[in-house]
Structures are given as structure tokens and as C-alpha cells.
Amino acid sequence: MKCNGCAAVMPFMEDTPQGFGCVFCEGKQFPDAVDILTEPSLGFVNETRLGQITMADEINTSIESTTPTLFEAGTGVGKSFAYLLPAILSGKRTVVSTAKITLQQQLVDKDLPRIQTYLEQIGHPRATFSFAPAYGKNKYACYAECERIKAGEKDWAKYLRFFKDSEYGLWEDADKLHLRLDNNLNANDCIGPDCRHYKTCGYIKSRKTMLAADIVVTNNWLLGFHYKLRRTMPHFHLLGEFAHVIVDEAHKVEDGIRTAFTNETSLNALDKIQYRFDRLLDVADEQFELPELATLDPLWKAGFAALNRLNQAKSNIIDTNTAAVIQDLIKGLDDITNRLLDKTTLDTMFEQMSTFTHTELIRRWITKTPSPAPIANSPLTAPIVSAPVGMPPRQGFPTISDDQCVFVSLEKILELVDDSRETFSNILKAQPNRTWMIEQRLFNGKTNLVLKDMPVNIGGYMPDKSVTYVSATLALDDNFDVFADRVGLRGKNYKSDIFPSPFNIRKQAYLYIPPIKDVPEPQTMGPNVTAYREAIASQIYELLLACEGDTFVLFTSNAEQDYVKNYLISRGYPHPIIDKATYPTDALARYRATPKATLLGSKSFWEGVDVAGNKLFMVIITKLPFPQQSDPIIKARHAIFKGDNAWPFIDLPEMLFDLRQGAGRLIRTQKDRGMLVVLDTRLRTKYYRARAIKALGLTPVDNLAMVCKGLRDRNG
Numbered sequence: 238m239k240c241n242g243c244a245a246v247m248p249f250m251e252d253t254p255q256g257f258g259c260v261f262c263e264g265k266q267f268p269d270a271v272d273i274l275t276e277p278s279l280g281f282v283n284e285t286r287l288g289q290i291t292m293a294d295e296i297n298t299s300i301e302s303t304t305p306t307l308f309e310a311g312t313g314v315g316k317s318f319a320y321l322l323p324a325i326l327s328g329k330r331t332v333v334s335t336a337k338i339t340l341q342q343q344l345v346d347k348d349l350p351r352i353q354t355y356l357e358q359i360g361h362p363r364a365t366f367s368f369a370p371a372y373g374k375n376k377y378a379c380y381a382e383c384e385r386i387k388a389g390e391k392d393w394a395k396y397l398r399f400f401k402d403s404e405y406g407l408w409e410d411a412d413k414l415h416l417r418l419d420n421n422l423n424a425n426d427c428i429g430p431d432c433r434h435y436k437t438c439g440y441i442k443s444r445k446t447m448l449a450a451d452i453v454v455t456n457n458w459l460l461g462f463h464y465k466l467r468r469t470m471p472h473f474h475l476l477g478e479f480a481h482v483i484v485d486e487a488h489k490v491e492d493g494i495r496t497a498f499t500n501e502t503s504l505n506a507l508d509k510i511q512y513r514f515d516r517l518l519d520v521a522d523e524q525f526e527l528p529e530l531a532t533l534d535p536l537w538k539a540g541f542a543a544l545n546r547l548n549q550a551k552s553n554i555i556d557t558n559t560a561a562v563i564q565d566l567i568k569g570l571d572d573i574t575n576r577l578l579d580k581t582t583l584d585t586m587f588e589q590m591s592t593f594t595h596t597e598l599i600r601r602w603i604t605k606t607p608s609p610a611p612i613a614n615s616p617l618t619a620p621i622v623s624a625p626v627g628m629p630p631r632q633g634f635p636t637i638s639d640d641q642c643v644f645v646s647l648e649k650i651l652e653l654v655d656d657s658r659e660t661f662s663n664i665l666k667a668q669p670n671r672t673w674m675i676e677q678r679l680f681n682g683k684t685n686l687v688l689k690d691m692p693v694n695i696g697g698y699m700p701d702k703s704v705t706y707v708s709a710t711l712a713l714d715d716n717f718d719v720f721a722d723r724v725g726l727r728g729k730n731y732k733s734d735i736f737p738s739p740f741n742i743r744k745q746a747y748l749y750i751p752p753i754k755d756v757p758e759p760q761t762m763g764p765n766v767t768a769y770r771e772a773i774a775s776q777i778y779e780l781l782l783a784c785e786g787d788t789f790v791l792f793t794s795n796a797e798q799d800y801v802k803n804y805l806i807s808r809g810y811p812h813p814i815i816d817k818a819t820y821p822t823d824a825l826a827r828y829r830a831t832p833k834a835t836l837l838g839s840k841s842f843w844e845g846v847d848v849a850g851n852k853l854f855m856v857i858i859t860k861l862p863f864p865q866q867s868d869p870i871i872k873a874r875h876a877i878f879k880g881d882n883a884w885p886f887i888d889l890p891e892m893l894f895d896l897r898q899g900a901g902r903l904i905r906t907q908k909d910r911g912m913l914v915v916l917d918t919r920l921r922t923k924y925y926r927a928r929a930i931k932a933l934g935l936t937p938v939d940n941l942a943m944v945c946k947g948l949r950d951r952n953g
């Protein structure tokens with residue numbers, strides 16, 4: 238039966254003076270999300286925003302009907318309340334996922350408490366709703382690991398103070414307490430109930446709170462990992478079971494979900510396996526050899542060299558010779574797995590170690606962990622599963638930490654082997670929606686080659702029901718096809734809507750694109766590069782002088798950013814210049830705190846950065862942010878595209894989405910005024926000019942002198 242008042246579904250209802258209702262609200266009518274957002278007299282909003290109300294109403298319907306929804310909500314719509322209120326009042330457990338931790342924290346620290354306080358004030362029965370963040374394990378300190386490494390050291394007292402003052406052992410609390418601690422000692426290798434600190438552990442407490450919460454606020458990577466684990470363990474719910482998921486900052490959802498579903502191995506992986514194996518042997522009385530590692534080593538190097546050559550030649554097609562090497566690598570990895578899971582080997586190893594619970598731990602790992610599936614299904618595991626429970630405790634191993642070390646080491650070795658095996662197998666299979674790449678990473682001063690096998694689109698990895706995607710940039714030309722395609726909803730039944738910004742953007746900001754005589758089209762190589770860079774640097778210098786700072790200059794290339802910075806310095810630009818090279822951790826905070834500052838920034842400043850008011854009066858975009866042709870996802874999309882010219886359907890939409898994000902930094906409130914400058918003169922000459930200007934939604938002005946006068950006028 239459904240309550241007339243709060244809409245809760247309960248087995249018993251009462252006939253009350255207010256109507257037919259449940260024991261909590263007695264049938265009293267309470268405002269729903271739309272009422273709360275429509276009526277300022279109800280005390281939650283100061284003004285009525287049509288977009289916010291409509292969005293809340295449509296999310297309500299979506300939660301009830303499970304129909305997936307895609308919403309573009311412009312700046313100022315108030316999207317977080319438009320989705321949080323219906324989710325809370327629905328009484329259904331909901332996960333909200335974001336791309337950036339700043340939004341995650343805003344929802345948990347500000348928006349959700351504000352709703353809760355309001356619902357308490359009006360006596361709403363849903364005021365008792367609970368909420369919690371879900372972070373990755375690396376955000377938490379592991380007491381057992383800290384104790385193992387730090388107990389007895391001179392800074393151990395600092396760790397004890399941290400664990401006393403931090404409820405959940407979150408490393409960010411150490412910053413708040415001004416304690417410098419080693420945040421590598423995190424909960425990544427948590428062994429769960431086997432740990433003797435399990436009952437008091439902050440990380441475990443945080444997980445329990447999250448699993449009991451009605452609203453969980455997480456990030457896209459963890460959400461992706463939740464879905465990934467569900468594939469191999471259908472009954473395991475990393476984030477608990479939930480009825481609906483709302484993905485905010487949805488234009489970034491692909492990155493997080495793709496990362497969760499990416500398999501990787503590296504040139505260093507064999508060293509890591511060796512390291513883990515050596516660690517395993519630290520507690521053994523005698524040496525135990527794993528000769529398969531040495532046999533695999535030259536093959537491994539040859540395989541990575543071949544794959545790297547292919548990658549550098551911009552090819553993803555595995556030739557016959559490389560395929561043969563990879564097959565040998567897979568066989569070598571199978572040999573290691575078989576040896577590590579061989580009963581005689583394990584018995585010898587554990588006998589040498591003479592500790593008490595290893596056989597049991599291994600048995601538990603094999604029986605409880607479906608991944609890696611080939612190992613779990615291997616007939617080799619049977620003897621271990623049926624082996625008698627381990628031997629009595631050995632004197633001299635009083636703490637469980639040593640056991641943890643052994644167990645985790647063996648588990649990690651098998652995980653590393655299995656990850657590598659899966660990565661190599663997948664790239665051999667050449668699956669239609671997956672691609673691979675080699676990434677070069679610096680490790681201990683040496684270049685490590687990392688092989689990644691990853692999904693192209695995330696459709697098939699995300700649900701196609703009970704999901705809402707929200708972002709300020711999700712549609713192009715009022716159409717959601719591109720995004721729907723990427724999340725696997727194209728051609729399926731979904732609902733979409735656009736809620737434009739309530740601001741009068743056309744009157745609040747103008748767009749200036751210099752004429753081609755002043756700035757040539759972008760050059761990245763050849764004899765004209767310097768002339769091109771000088772032209773954009775000179776324009777930036779003029780504009781900054783006129784505006785006297787309060788500007789973001791957004792680049793697509795570090796080399797151009799460095800050039801412009803040096804140019805401004807060499808010409809004696811008089812106001813402060815801030816960038817990540819000078820302020821690696823707090824460039825944005827410095828910018829906010831410094832009068833007349835200019836921030837020079839690349840990728841990380843194009844989105845998710847919010848500077849309201851006169852402090853950000855001008856945004857200069859130096860070059861249209863077309864995707865790199867070397868990007869494996871772009872290459873794979875081109876390969877998948879059926880047709881001659883994929884560029885207008887792949888690269889152009891990608892650029893328009895990113896351009897809108899960059900431009901979106903400018904106007905954050907109704908009172909903001911400003912100037913967007915795009916120094917890329919392809920916006921004057923190319924056929925997509927009109928489309929880009931429409932996407933930006935600003936009025937173009939054509940005269941630099943006029944622009945500079947306008948900028949000077951604002952300074953009085």
C-alpha cells in the first residue's frame with residue numbers, strides 16, 4: 238500500500254484525519270521535489286527556475302519508470318538539487334557519481350546536508366535519509382600497514398594521533414590536522430575480516446556506513462569498478478545494491494568507466510612479480526625458486542619491443558610474428574600460474590614457511606574470489622580447496638601482519654600474472670569495441686612501457702536502465718546522438734532534454750576571434766611555427782594589458798604555453814602570471830588570491846574550475862581542442878566508423894564538446910560579465926565556424942581595438 242502523504246510503500250496504513258497514511262507521516266501531505274523547487278515560500282529556493290523544476294520532474298519519472306535519461310543542464314540551472322531531491326524523496330537507494338572530487342565533496346559537505354536540514358525543518362518523514370561518500374581504498378590509511386612499518390619509529394606518535402582524530406582514517410584528514418604522513422600505507426591491500434584491527438578500522442567503518450546509506454556519492458572509476466566486479470561476481474555489490482544511478486559531469490563518464498574496464502600489464506610487470514615473490518620468501522626458512530620467471534624474461538622484452546614498434550608505426554594490427562611471441566608469453570604466464578597453484582609446490586612453500594594459516598587463506602582466496610576465473614576453475618585448485626586446514630601457529634610470528642604479507646604477496650603475484658594474461662589474450666582477440674596502446678611512463682628514472690587493452694565506447698559496460706546522465710555539455714546541435722552512442726543508448730528507449738542556462742549569456746559575454754591577417758591558422762611544425770606562436774603571444778600580451786589580468790589563458794600544448802609565458806616575461810608584462818610549473822599544487826588558489834593575476838593552464842583548467850565574478854573577466858582559448866590523432870580511442874573510432882570521412886563525426890564533435898567546456902569557465906553567475914577570445918582563426922575560415930559559434934552561444938565582435946577599449950573600460 239502506498240501512503241497518501243509521503244508515498245512510502247508499507248504493509249499497513251492508517252485512516253487518519255489527514256487521509257490514508259503510514260505510521261510516520263499519518264497521511265499528512267508533504268511537498269514533493271517539484272513543489273520544493275517551485276515555491277520560494279516553502280523556504281528552500283529563493284527563486285523559481287523553470288529548468289530546475291522540469292529536470293526534477295523528469296528525474297522523478299525516470300526513477301519510477303527506470304527509463305534512462307540524458308540531460309544537458311546549463312550553468313545556473315541548479316542541477317544538483319534537481320536530481321538530489323527526487324532521489325531522496327523517492328526513498329530508493331541511489332548512487333550519484335561524479336568525475337571530480339570537488340563536486341563529490343560539494344554534494345557530501347554542502348548540498349546533501351542542506352537538503353537534510355530543510356527536510357527536518359518542515360518535519361518531512363524522509364528527513365531521516367542517510368548519505369555517505371564512497372572513495373577508493375587508496376584514500377584511507379591502513380592501521381595494520383602503518384603499524385607494521387612505523388611502530389617504534391620516531392613519527393609513530395603522529396600516526397597514532399591521526400588514527401585517534403580521524404573517524405574514517407581518510408588521508409585528507411591528515412592534511413586538515415597538518416600531519417605529514419606516508420599515504421602509501423593505504424588500504425589497497427586490505428585483507429578484511431582476517432585483520433585483527435578489522436573491528437576498529439576506519440576504512441571498514443566507512444565502508445559499512447556507505448553500504449547502509451540511502452544516497453551514495455562516488456566517482457566514475459569506482460562506479461565502473463562496481464560494474465566490473467558484478468560481471469565476475471554477480472552477487473557482490475561494491476557500492477551495495479541500488480535502484481538508480483545519476484552520473485553528473487557525464488561528459489567525463491567515459492574516462493572513469495574506461496579506466497575501470499582497462500586491463501594492463503607492463504615491461505616492469507615481471508620485476509614486480511619477482512619483487513612480490515622475494516617478499517613472499519622473506520618469511521621462508523629456505524629459498525624457493527620460480528625458474529619460469531627467468532625463462533619468460535627475454536620473451537617478455539621481445540614482446541614489448543614488437544608491440545612498441547607497432548604502436549609507434551600507428552598500427553593496432555598484430556602481425557603473425559608478434560602474435561607468435563604473445564602466444565609464447567601467454568604460455569609462460571600459464572606455467573607460472575600452474576606452478577604457483579600446484580599442490581606440491583604450495584605444500585613445500587608453506588612447509589618451509591611453517592606458518593599457520595596460509596593454506597586456509599589460499600583456500601579462502603580461491604573459493605571466494607572468482608577472479609582470476611581460469612585459476613578459480615583450474616583442476617589444480619581442487620587439492621588446495623580440499624587440503625586440511627593449516628598447521629598450528631609458529632612461535633616467533635605473533636602478529637597477523639606477517640601472515641597478511643604472505644597472503645597478499647601470493648594473491649598479488651597471481652593477480653599480476655592474470656592481469657598480464659588477460660591483457661595479452663584480449664589484444665590477440667582484436668575485439669570490435671576494444672583497442673590497445675603502449676604508454677610510456679617514467680619509473681625510477683627509467684622508461685616503463687605499459688600495455689593497455691581498453692574499451693572504445695562504454696556502451697555495454699554501463700546499464701541501459703535506471704540511469705541518468707547530467708552535464709552542461711552533452712548535446713550538439715540540440716541532439717544527443719553522439720553521447721547516446723558512446724554510452725550504448727543509441728537506438729534504445731531513452732529520454733533526453735536540454736535545460737538552458739537561466740543567465741542571459743549573450744548579453745553577459747562576447748566572443749572575439751582575430752582576423753587571419755593578425756593570427757595565421759595554427760602551425761605545429763615547419764618553418765612557420767615560430768611566426769604563429771609569436772602572433773598568438775602578441776595578441777595575448779595586448780589583451781592582458783588591456784584587461785589587467787583576471788584572465789585564464791587555456792592551451793592545448795605545453796610547448797605553446799611555455800612560449801607564451803616566456804614571451805610575456807621578455808616583454809616585461811607587469812601583472813602576475815601563474816601556472817602549474819611555478820605552483821604545482823595550488824595554482825588555482827594562488828590565482829584566486831592574487832589581484833590582476835593571469836592563469837596559464839592546459840587540460841586540467843578547461844573544465845570543472847569555477848571562478849565567479851570579476852576575478853575571471855576574460856578567457857582566452859589559444860587553439861581549438863581537436864583530439865590528438867595519436868589518441869588510441871580516436872584511432873579506434875575512426876577504424877570502427879563505416880564511411881569515408883569520419884572526421885566530422887568523430888573529431889569535430891569531440892572538439893565542440895571540449896570547446897564548450899573551456900568557454901564555460903567564463904560565466905558562472907547571473908552577474909558575471911566577460912570576454913571569450915578564441916585565437917584559432919580556423920573559426921573564421923572553416924565550414925564549421927557557424928556550428929561552433931552556435932555551440933558557444935555568444936555574440937561575436939570583430940574589432941580588437943574595440944575589445945581592448947571594452948576591457949579597459951571595465952577597469953575604469
Ligand code: SF4
Nearest residue numbers: 379380381427432438
Ligand atoms: S581492516 Fe584492512 S584497512 Fe583496516 S587495518 Fe586491517 S588490513 Fe588495514
